[in-house]
Amino acid sequence: MTPVNERLILASKSAARRAMLEDAGVAFSVQVADVDEDALKNRHDPADAAGLAVELARAKALAVSRHDDDAWVLGADQTLAFDGGLVSKARSQVEARDRLAAMRGRVHHLHSGAALAHNGQIVWSGVDTAAMRVREFSDAFLDAYLAAEGDALLHCVGSYRLEGMGSQLFEAVDGDYFTVLGLPLWPVLVELRRAGVLLS
Template sequence: MTLILASRSASRRTLLREAGISFEARAADVDEAATKARHDGDPASLALRLAEEKALSLDVPGALIIGGDQVLEFEGRAYDKPRSGEEAIRRLVMMGGHTHYLRSGLVLAQDGQIVWRHAGSAAMTMRPLTQSEATAYLDAAGEGVLATVGAYELEGLGARLFERVEGDYFTILGLALLPLLEELRRRDALPW
């Protein structure tokens, strides 16, 4: 069975590849800004909606198409990826000493229909951060963290920003891998 990841995300591609899953990656054709503008639900439902739209944007008969997205929720508000280093620093300082949530949506689509959905969540409690600490972190981690919704990578230097993390590690990285593997096995899309 053909498996397609509807994403440009390097981390999602890496997670699937390292789990030994054979797949193709194709960019989803979704206007995320428009979806966010017309969405009137909570950040968790937004993540699931974006995942659905990504999966449904590709039309490959018979293929299982994986759509995934992640939304950062802080004090009830959804945040996009920071547009600049300055915005990332402000956000890190603002979230310092508080808990924010990574809400993820993951779906499988086949022949234009969503055939499976999974919503995940992780609670991320940051230690208090000064502006100079956030700046030092961003300087050390590099501009690549601006491609993440939280402006950090927990699997690297970003771990130093946190006091406590509650939730599935793979959900934090942007793809709830264990539930996906279970569903792929259930569908005989994986040999074991």
């Protein structure tokens, strides 16, 4: 068996993305990218949430790749489109409650973008989308959910973790589970094999 000598850096602080790659048997290190996400969002068309996810992923991959030419750098980001606009992470439990209440009985879309950079250049990028159908949950459930999750839900763009109690918020999901968690894993693995980071 030919050894794999290529290094991979994940340019993301997301615990969910780290766990996905670790569970898939991918060896990598983590270096959080220094990117002004707000500036990128302000320049981007808010109607193009999928495009923004890719743009943020590309910016993160490039920011780290410019400082480590030899490594392959994986950048990733996720955006949430709802009611014709972009949704950002809630800043408080009150804001999270209001948002989840507004999503009740409706559909929103999660866009997970990823990009692979090498030698300071983007060599691949892509995005995948999942449609999330929120059920008509009661106010009592919403209060119990917020109490159980606490401030941890403020780190998630939709104020939920599908791998946790947040799964109870939904009646159906149309899309890939990994995409919901924040990474289009299957296309990423294809590109890592192509790059020689993983055995083909």
